[in-house]
Amino acid sequence: MRVRPIPNTSKALVGTGTGLSATYYDNSDFTNPKLGRRDQRVDFNWGSVAPDPKMGAESFSVRWSGFVQAQFSENYTFSALSDDGVRLYIDNKLVINRWANQSATTSSSAKIALRAGVKVPIRLEYFDSVGDARAHLSWSSASTPKTLIPQSQLYVAAQPAKPIFSVPAGTYSGVQNVAITSATPGAMIRYTLDGSEPDLASSILPPGGALRFTYTQILRAAAFVSGQIPSEIASAHYIIPDTILPGLTITTPAPLLKVTALPPVAGTATDAGSGVSRVDLVLTRLSDGLRWNGTSWVARESGLSTTLAGDGWNLTTSLPRGANLPLGDYEIKAVAYDFAGLIRSQSQKTTVISVVDVSGPTLTISFPANGAVVSDLSGIAGTARDDLNAVAKVGVVIRRVSDGARWNG
Incomplete structure (x- = not known):
């Protein structure tokens, strides 16, 4: 005699969940985390495309965690369709273990007794090796046909508190030291200064540390705790006018020097405001006004990138030699830029040398x-x-x- 389960005639309990915490790793062994977010449910068919631009399309892993809430007081069967490996923990017990390279395969748990409305810990771990990638998490019970676990029945773990800045956004006339804190103990603060959203690859603020702002910047920060989704993002725009011009010298070659070949060009560059971001070099042949672009003489102005080292800068390669350096006079112009990026925040020095034949x-x-x-x-x-x-x-x-x-x- 075959015994069929009797469906529960009571109304399904519809929760208020918002999904699971998800951490994406750019490796198949849960190392090198790249992204933390909330996923409404586990229903992904990535194919051969990376889950996120920050990651590669091959050899990655994902860990979803939080709580699952049953809609009926019944025995539930959990099923995971995956390509490649998958592990599922319910109430901290391993119920599906299919940790292997495989094409799309469905793995199911034994029946698990759950009570309606009670939140139970859930953790799903997944890895992709090569080829197509997909992950789907479903459940079924006497009253629930096999279906994807809906967002309403999935809950994220606790979320860290939104970071707080010690200095509010605004316009300031001088340097500002901004401390960043979160009310969540042990939370790691990650931040960006380019307007992008902080993620697991963003810069880390040392505990008790502060950021020093000497010019206009946008600060965005979020708090991170393992197993939880990131906090809400805190943002502040600090407007600090930079009125300090970079200081610049050309130390070699000396002005009006007569040489047989162009020596390495070097000098110093300093900035007490936002700091020196780069020094460009413009080399002009005075006989015809052409500029050197690193390989040939051209009509348009062409800046050569120099190497910065402390307060010094230098250019030792990409300079004209031999037939590219005929006898005559040459102008060497250096241009220093600061991190504020303002046109007025540049300065230049020029020296003229003569290439002569002494041998x-x-x-x-x-x-x-x-x-x-x-x-x-x-x-x-x-x-x-x-x-x-x-x-x-x-x-x-x-x-x-x-x-x-x-x-x-």
Whole structure:
């Protein structure tokens, strides 16, 4: 005799859940977390596309956690359709364990007794290896046909308190030190300064730390606790005018220096306001006004990026050499920019150098050989070169040693 469960005739309890806490990792072993958010339910078919632009499309993992609330006091069966591996914990007990590379496969738990309206801890762990990726979480009972667990029956774990800034947003005339705190003990504060939303890859504020603002910036911060979704995002726009121009020098080469080749260019750059963000170099050939772009001389202004090191800057590569550096005068202009990014917050220094030729060409006589005895002078040959300029001509003088007379042709 086959016994069928008798459906519960009472009305289904519809909860007020908002989904599960989800943490996405850019690795298949729950390392390198990249994203924390609330997912309304587990119903994803990513295919070969990454779950988020911050992650790769292969070899990632996801952990969903929170509480599940039954709609009836019945035995429930949980089912997970996944590609690849999946583990499900209900009330902290492992009920599905299919942790393996596999194509889309459905795994189900044994029957689990749940009471209507009672929230029970739930944790679903998933990993993708290669190829297609998907994860779906369903349930069924005598009164519930197999269906995706709805958002209304899923609840996130506690959410950390929204961060608080010690200095309110506004306009200030000087430097501001902003401390960031959360009322949630142990919460990690992550922040951004580019207007983007903080996530698990954003900068971390050390406990008890503060941020120093010397120029206009937008601060956004959120609190993070493992197993919980991030807090609400706190934002503040600090307007701090930067009126300090960068200081700039060119230390090498010296002004009006005469050289045979262009030496490395270096100098100093300082800024007491927002700080120096970069120094660009513009090299102009004064004979025709062309600028050097790193590989050739062009008509438009072309800035070469220098290397910053402390208060110093330098450029040792991408400079013209050999045939690209003919004799003449050159202007070297350096331009310093600060982090405020304002046009007025730049300064420049210019020096002029002259490329001159101070070394003679090199010359050899290959024929006739030195000390050779010949009956007839059939020809004279050799080599002539100059590292900086082309050889214009080679003259030959033939002198008769017996009386010092010279041959005129």
